[in-house]
Amino acid sequence: MERTLGIIKPDAVSKGYAGKILAIIEENGFNIVGLKKIRLTKEKAEGFYYVHKDKPFFNSLTDFMSEGPIIVMVLEKENAIADWRKLMGATNPENAEEGTLRKMFAENIERNAVHGSDSPESAKYEISYFFNALELV
């Protein structure tokens, strides 16, 4: 079994898509072992996305991620990291395949509805950024 960190981003939460996205996650065989609704500060968003700190979109991205509530989740299944990325679809919804979450719910390359860890190392960092062991059931 593998675990990954998923986020329903402020754009999707504010538009009321969270319930639909959670249903799709369960229909696709993920066990939701951790879940909470939180609001990031700008600083907490910067810490989460520190690998992108030199990118031109860093300031805008961290403003966006702290503009309203998000839902952070730990998703578990075999091959969870790759399978969650496949279900999300391409970063830019213009390139996302039919049936993917970003095709269905994203606005644009930044306001793209969902996030997922991109490797086992980042999953470990990202899960521990939001959850302690007692919160994973």
Ligand code: CMP
């Ligand atoms: P995510 O998968 O959370 O990882 C980094 C985020 O940065 C990405 O989703 C988008 O929200 C954002 N992002 C990536 N590329 C761009 C870009 N070219 N312009 C603006 N935002 C971007």
